[in-house]
Amino acid sequence: MAGWAVFLAGLGAALALMTGAWAASVVRRDASLVDRYWGLGFVLVTLVWWGLAGWPLQGLWIVVPVFLWGLRLSAFIVWRNWGHGEDGRYTDMRAGRSDTAFAARSLVTIFWLQGALVAVIGLPMLAVIQADGLRWPLAVAGLLAWGVGLWFEAVADAQMARFRRDPGNRGQVMDRGLWRYSRHPNYFGEIVVWVGFGLLALAAGGWWAVPSAVLMILLILRVSGVTLLERRLHESRPGYADYVRRTNTLIPGPPRG
Structure with missing residues (x-):
């Protein structure tokens, strides 16, 4: 598979993950759920890229560090924020908007933006996985x-x-x-x-x-x-x-x- 196609597959996976997180945030009225999925996003795109490359052993040099880092980060944020409601940063963004208007805005400017950033920032993972x-x-x-x-x-x-x-x-x-x-x-x-x-x-x-x-x-x-x-x-x-x-x-x- 061509390099751009592999990258786009990871991007699609990240956007799908963040769309699911957004749907949960609409139900719970808590956009700060996005923070819990940040580390998991890197784990997911790295796994997708590694799989598309045929699971090369060399990929473990980056897959293992990303898994340990990303899972720890997401687990910590889930534990830290449990029961505390929406973070003030997102509450300020929500102020003055209806739930419907904020939901539409947050999908693009919070969840999809972070999904895209995960794929772009995650390029070092792709570089290691695809290297000779x-x-x-x-x-x-x-x-x-x-x-x-x-x-x-x-x-x-x-x-x-x-x-x-x-x-x-x-x-x-x-x-x-x-x-x-x-x-x-x-x-x-x-x-x-x-x-x-x-x-x-x-x-x-x-x-x-x-x-x-x-x-x-x-x-x-x-x-x-x-x-x-x-x-x-x-x-x-x-x-x-x-x-x-x-x-x-x-x-x-x-x-x-």
Whole structure:
């Protein structure tokens, strides 16, 4: 099957998954269900591409990391958001619109948009699966980066979840564990994961897929991750300005002062 046809098959699978998620969101009036399907989307498109390539053993270099990363991310978001209703970001988008109008809008601007992004950002997976071989030093470096990033992301998420479970911490700033050294250690871990995926794409000779990993990193830094969260925390946490003064934004480092 031609390269574009393989890509489009993955895109179609991602859009189908997100359409199902959208239908559930309409019933539940909760557009934040899309967040739970983000990691699963990468798992699905990677599986589709791997299957269309004939299940090559080399594909395991990217299939296993994507499965571990994507399933952990989706499972964590399901657990974290269970019983909390719609996230405020989507509630703000819903405001002033009828349920019908918001449903139509959210299908395109939330669910299908994220489905398309999954396929485009997932190109490093396709590059590794379709490659004739791997440059082993780069491939090993990619796996090491992925492992370090996944560790940071998982540990930071677990530490924050434990902090939030304590009612005494309500309204307080989390500055313990990895959060003592970085204001966003989970996003730092996510970025390092995608550096790993980019290195794996380069190891496969898929230089054309590296911009997809860069796009993901830019989205984390400038759109849906660090910048958005910083603005919200400055508004909702009285002690956040002091935390900003003494703690690195992203890359972990010793506290200042």
